[in-house]
Amino acid sequence: MKDGQSHSTLREWRDHMARPRAVAIFAGLAVILTLIAPFETERAAGPLIRFCYWLLVAVLTYAIGSLAHCFALFRFARQPVLRVAISMLITAAGANLVVFGVTLLILSDVPAGLDLLLTIVNISVIAMIIAGIFHLLPDQPAMQEEHRSCALMDRLPLEKRGPLVALSVEDHYVRVRTLAGEDVLLMRLSDAIRETGDINGLQVHRSHWVALDQVKSARRRGDGAILQMNIGPDIPVSRSNLPAIRKAGLLPR
Known part of the structure; x- marks a missing residue:
């Protein structure tokens, strides 16, 4: 990547x-x-x-x-x-x-x-x-322009707004990870994904969504895969989502 x-x-x-x-x-x-x-x-x-x-x-x-x-x-x-x-x-x-x-x-x-x-x-x-x-x-103009349509950014503190990296479920919360930091929001993952706007991303697991341009590398693990992100912990990919990440060019077909 x-x-x-x-x-x-x-x-x-x-x-x-x-x-x-x-x-x-x-x-x-x-x-x-x-x-x-x-x-x-x-x-x-x-x-x-x-x-x-x-x-x-x-x-x-x-x-x-x-x-x-x-x-x-x-x-x-x-x-x-x-x-x-x-x-x-x-x-x-x-x-x-x-x-x-x-x-x-x-x-x-x-x-x-x-x-x-x-x-x-x-x-x-x-x-x-x-x-x-x-x-x-704290807020670069280029980042603001790029993520203007991302309503999810409006829920984050100003100092944590930036290029979106990943969304992960934690109990009843969603952890939002950006290049500027992380925060947890009380909402469903499906609602958080809808608020990502036109950012190019994929839900790769029932508990995880990733921005495709923030995936550093991908590798197979068992019947699924692991995505290494530009920042923060790795993200697991479930077996049912392997075709989607192959289509996105993250893994060989």
């Missing part, structure tokens, strides 16, 4: 980058930076060239940062410290490549010597701080 998970991450990233709000923010930021002309860019080029320069820098650095965030969030879901560190390092490296690449391409001038070193340090520190802030936010 690693390929399926990476495809889901890329799809979420592409959708986020293509949203009209994101496009408007990039354009607005480029206009502001064109007008104030920081880092002596006013001397290097005219308004149109400066606009193109700042637009490219804004779009590419944000694209790399948001992709690094999505990758780290899904790849290192169980390791929060490593998740933040990887995201910060990728973002810093990408931001430096973008700034120096676009500067060389459009302005044909990059700093040298000590100025080069100071510029790299400044870009890296700013990029890493911004990347760290992204991971501190």
Whole structure:
């Protein structure tokens, strides 16, 4: 399921980058930076060239940062410290490549010597701080958009709302597991499943439902199967549900 998970991450990233709000923010930021002309860019080029320069820098650095965030969030879901560190390092490296690449391409001038070193340090520190802030936010906009139709999220505390992983029955309760945490709700599993909205998932056992893009791997066990999730304990699959998970591509046919 690693390929399926990476495809889901890329799809979420592409959708986020293509949203009209994101496009408007990039354009607005480029206009502001064109007008104030920081880092002596006013001397290097005219308004149109400066606009193109700042637009490219804004779009590419944000694209790399948001992709690094999505990758780290899904790849290192169980390791929060490593998740933040990887995201910060990728973002810093990408931001430096973008700034120096676009500067060389459009302005044909990059700093040298000590100025080069100071510029790299400044870009890296700013990029890493911004990347760290992204991971501190309890509710990411991309998550809110993706799960807007999931009424089940409205029942959870704000700090535990996020990509849905699994639902499991515990006595008269349903344990709701997301990438942001877990909570128990007094309701039937069938009602909880109805409230998952358009999230692509399957009931794989009379007591368990899983989001397909959160399944890390699947293996046979006896006359059933076991699903390893991106976060939390494994989920059993009953024999009657084996055809469904084969159809979903989790097990060979």
